[in-house]
Amino acid sequence: MKAISYSSFGDAGVLEYGERPDPKVGPDTVLVKVRAAAVNPVDRQAREGNLDGLLDTVFPVIPGWDVSGVVVQPGVAVDEFAVGDEVIGYVREDFLSRGTFAEYVAAPVRTLARKPLSLSFEEAAGLPLAGLTAYQVLHRTLRVREGDTVLVHAAAGGVGSLAVQLARHAGCRVIGTASERNHEHLRTLGAQPVEYGDGLADRLRALAPDGIDAAFDTVGGEALRASAETLAPDGRLASIVDTEVFSYGGRYAFVRPDAQDLAHLAELAEQGIVSVHVDRVFPLAETAEAHRLNAEGRTRGKIVVTVDWDAPEG
Structure with missing residues (x-):
């Protein structure tokens, strides 16, 4: 072959x-x-x-x-x-x-x-790797609930865009970091876009003065630190790229193959809930x-x- x-x-x-x-x-x-x-x-x-x-x-x-x-x-x-x-x-x-x-x-x-x-x-x-990553981090690691304010980094990317859709489906408010050219795309997915870079923590505080309930880091470094700084008192933090997350009391996640989870994602796609x-x-x-x-x-x-x-x- x-x-x-x-x-x-x-x-x-x-x-x-x-x-x-x-x-x-x-x-x-x-x-x-x-x-x-x-x-x-x-x-x-x-x-x-x-x-x-x-x-x-x-x-x-x-x-x-x-x-x-x-x-x-x-x-x-x-x-x-x-x-x-x-x-x-x-x-x-x-x-x-x-x-x-x-x-x-x-x-x-x-x-x-x-x-x-x-x-x-x-x-x-x-769909499989990105969808399973988004689903397992949101529902197994961060345990998002209806009404949560969820922060998704690189929200226009493969994992991020699916995480936005799944979090919205779970009844969450979603804030997503992305470059300016992707902000309108994030709005169509149901997220509030925010620019990367210097001052990110201040921009997040302005959008979520009571703090972020669940932060999903796909970038690491400064994005991870800004996430930790803007968590609500009982906020949860997870990263798929940066083990420094442990120093902030968060969790590191690595996606697992799971036929049942994948079938659930396929059904959500069939229903038009995720694309x-x-x-x-x-x-x-x-x-x-x-x-x-x-x-x-x-x-x-x-x-x-x-x-x-x-x-x-x-």
Whole structure:
């Protein structure tokens, strides 16, 4: 099969497009023919070796954890999915090697859910990792409640935009940090936009004089400090990027594959409660360029890589 892989840590230049062996289908996995795979900031962290202390790396590595596609072969013990089922997945194992930037991926059933019919394959590929991160942080880590004032950093990005929608669905007031060019987009999602940069804590106090009930940090550094400074007395703080959150009494979160959570997100998408904005689409052979663009950190929504193929009949 055609795939993207790398044999050493480094910048996007280590990514190579070429032939890799087809994946083996285990008893509780399904072989998915990939239609699209989304790029996430964690892909760069993995490629540069920054996750080497958390996850073992087996070179060569096919990157990517997000996928949308079609089941072409269920494992012998799988009865959850059949040939022809359209699926989405956050296909993360406990080591780095067998990712989703390829024509095929063998996905454990615990990582999959049925694809929302209302989303294109490109949109659907952007839902799993970002959606699960947003959902699990809001509802498991921060435990948001109706009426809370919730702060979401980088609110126009992949995780942030879904967090805004999910928090609004939970009945929360949402304040979102973003660059000026994305403020109107945030308003359409139901968030009150606020500019990044110097003076952020003062701007947040002006918007929420009684304090922030729940702060969702996706940026770290100064954004994290401003969040901690503007919490309500019983406010909760979580970060997905900066372990300094512990020094502020907050919690660090790392998204987990969860088929039930993913199915719930798919249902919310089907109902039109959450949507995925796709900013750019690249063919599989141009994954390195997609990685470079994602590293700039100015994307609205998701960058997606697609695999061209003819869908099976029947």
